[in-house]
Amino acid sequence: MVVPESISCIRPRPQKPMESVSQFSWSTLGFAAAGSAISLISIYALFNKGSKRYPPGPPQYPFVGNYPHMPVGWTGKHFAEVAKIYGPIVYFRVPGRQFIVLNELEDAVALFEKRGNLYSDRPHMHMAHELANRKVTILFSQHAVAVIVKLVYGDTVSGVQDSPYPQWSKNMAHLTSTSSKPGRWLVDSFRWMAYIPDWFPGADFKRIAKQWRSELDAFTREPMVRAKKRMQDGTAERCFVVDKLEEAGTSLTPQHEEHIKYAAAGMYSGGVDSQSSFITIMLLCMTKFPDVQKKAHEELDRVVGTDRLPRMEDAPRLPYIESVIKEVHRIHPVVNLIPHATYTEDYYKGHVHSFTRRYQLMQGDAADTPFPQELRLSPMPGEYTGPLAPYFEITGRRRAMSRNETMYPDPERFDPDRFLDERAKDAVDPRQYVFGFGRRRCPGTALTDAFVALTVTSILSVFDIERAHDEDGNEIIPELKFDDGLTSQDGHRKKRPRVSTVYLSVRIGGCIA
Numbered sequence: 001m002v003v004p005e006s007i008s009c010i011r012p013r014p015q016k017p018m019e020s021v022s023q024f025s026w027s028t029l030g031f032a033a034a035g036s037a038i039s040l041i042s043i044y045a046l047f048n049k050g051s052k053r054y055p056p057g058p059p060q061y062p063f064v065g066n067y068p069h070m071p072v073g074w075t076g077k078h079f080a081e082v083a084k085i086y087g088p089i090v091y092f093r094v095p096g097r098q099f100i101v102l103n104e105l106e107d108a109v110a111l112f113e114k115r116g117n118l119y120s121d122r123p124h125m126h127m128a129h130e131l132a133n134r135k136v137t138i139l140f141s142q143h144a145v146a147v148i149v150k151l152v153y154g155d156t157v158s159g160v161q162d163s164p165y166p167q168w169s170k171n172m173a174h175l176t177s178t179s180s181k182p183g184r185w186l187v188d189s190f191r192w193m194a195y196i197p198d199w200f201p202g203a204d205f206k207r208i209a210k211q212w213r214s215e216l217d218a219f220t221r222e223p224m225v226r227a228k229k230r231m232q233d234g235t236a237e238r239c240f241v242v243d244k245l246e247e248a249g250t251s252l253t254p255q256h257e258e259h260i261k262y263a264a265a266g267m268y269s270g271g272v273d274s275q276s277s278f279i280t281i282m283l284l285c286m287t288k289f290p291d292v293q294k295k296a297h298e299e300l301d302r303v304v305g306t307d308r309l310p311r312m313e314d315a316p317r318l319p320y321i322e323s324v325i326k327e328v329h330r331i332h333p334v335v336n337l338i339p340h341a342t343y344t345e346d347y348y349k350g351h352v353h354s355f356t357r358r359y360q361l362m363q364g365d366a367a368d369t370p371f372p373q374e375l376r377l378s379p380m381p382g383e384y385t386g387p388l389a390p391y392f393e394i395t396g397r398r399r400a401m402s403r404n405e406t407m408y409p410d411p412e413r414f415d416p417d418r419f420l421d422e423r424a425k426d427a428v429d430p431r432q433y434v435f436g437f438g439r440r441r442c443p444g445t446a447l448t449d450a451f452v453a454l455t456v457t458s459i460l461s462v463f464d465i466e467r468a469h470d471e472d473g474n475e476i477i478p479e480l481k482f483d484d485g486l487t488s489q490d491g492h493r494k495k496r497p498r499v500s501t502v503y504l505s506v507r508i509g510g511c512i513a
């Protein structure tokens with residue numbers, strides 16, 4: 001190169017011999033690259049430690065594991081796609097949590113029912129359990145005592161416009177669904193976030209949790225206070241709370257009273273939203289499938305007649321209505337992904353399902369809290385005690401079972417006859433799985449069966465359920481669309497008020513008492 005004279009004063013600085021420069025940088029670079037590779041491999045190995053022992057699942061990324069695959073929400077729709085790729089038992093993990101999703105009834109029965117001793121706990125969800133204090137009611141209580149009675153507080157709600165109960169239960173349904181929403185709260189994975197001060201930017205979740213705590217407090221306390229007041233006034237009716245308080249009599253301790261309060265609240269919160277969701281889905285199906293409704297009307301008119309409401313004893317003589325109820329349960333199981341937890345090592349179909357780690361029940365010192373026993377981590381000798389994945393959250397995906405083509409050919413079709421004709425031998429009654437499994441199976445099953453049978457037959461015997469019309473007078477044919485809550489309801493609710501989705505016109509004189 002010719003250097004122009006004007007800049008010829010620029011001279012190259014004296015340099016170390018080329019060879020030594022290159023030796024220095026290459027060796028440094030080499031060490032750095034090797035170090036980084038080893039660190040990355042170690043981190044990857046740590047995250048995928050033993051992953052071959054687990055059921056198949058989407059590949060994991062370093063640090064975040066399967067966070068990108070984790071569904072936010074209750075229905076976990078994309079699991080259907082995941083199951084097509086990885087098979088019926090799918091595994092995935094995010095920092096601090098491991099999940100197994102069971103898509104087939106056979107596996108859910110094998111684990112939740114036949115090995116119920118291992119799979120009956122509830123996982124710890126930090127936002128719901130600790131920050132919002134939802135651990136106190138039975139659905140999420142790790143020491144569940146299933147107590148079912150028809151009337152919990154002995155109070156009257158129906159027909160009273162200004163009753164606080166509907167609002168309380170609405171708040172509770174929202175709180176439960178949102179606080180424990182899968183994938184929604186980072187604090188469920190990173191529990192140290194619970195120590196972030198409330199005022200800290202981004203700590204909105206703590207402020208929300210505070211609000212929920214006070215709503216939960218009102219929900220559990222107020223109905224109990226009212227029941228006790230009625231007992232004092234001598235106007236109390238027999239119900240779960242009154243029976244239990246009377247039973248305890250003078251030996252009632254404050255702690256015992258707290259247990260009654262929370263057991264009652266568990267029934268209250270577990271029962272209201274699920275049953276009302278079932279009825280809205282039933283109304284949606286009747287609106288969309290008028291032929292089914294017509295057949296149900298015919299059966300009711302033939303068996304019960306038109307001069308009285310149906311009674312429980314009519315139910316065995318109404319097989320078509322019973323299959324309508326089964327098909328409503330099947331077409332969209334009302335309650336979505338409620339996980340169980342397992343803490344003990346177990347092998348199923350060649351895969352290990354948990355680290356050998358277990359929690360022991362130890363006496364806590366907080367005698368004034370409702371549940372003085374606390375779960376304390378107690379590693380056994382030789383156990384894995386690292387920061388990752390202390391146990392598995394394991395869910396039977398009811399919606400996958402309800403779409404199983406062997407049990408239900410053409411599963412997307414709403415067809416109650418599948419439980420009556422030649423297909424009936426394979427058509428498993430969905431009530432086997434829509435209420436959950438094993439020891440955590442819904443304790444409200446019998447109550448729901450009775451409530452649903454009476455409500456569905458009463459509505460159908462009194463009303464024609466008709467489609468709404470748009471501004472041009474055309475019928476609106478609703479889609480089978482559901483929202484993404486813990487309990488899914490008719491998904492049209494958000495768009496327009498339910499009353500415009502269906503019309504109930506009176507078929508016969510009278511009303512539903």
Ligand code: HEM
Pocket residue numbers: 138139140141144145146148266267268270271272274275278334335338339340434435436437438439440441442443444445447448
């Ligand atoms: C359509 C009606 C209902 C459906 C579909 C339903 C479904 C479920 C499901 C799937 C579970 C979780 C089971 C599991 O983890 O394996 C559950 C739990 C529970 N349900 Fe229901 N349920 C209904 C009605 C009721 C009623 C009427 C009550 C109370 C009167 C109730 C009280 C509870 C309680 C307390 C739990 C928690 C049980 C525990 O954690 O041990 N449910 N329900």
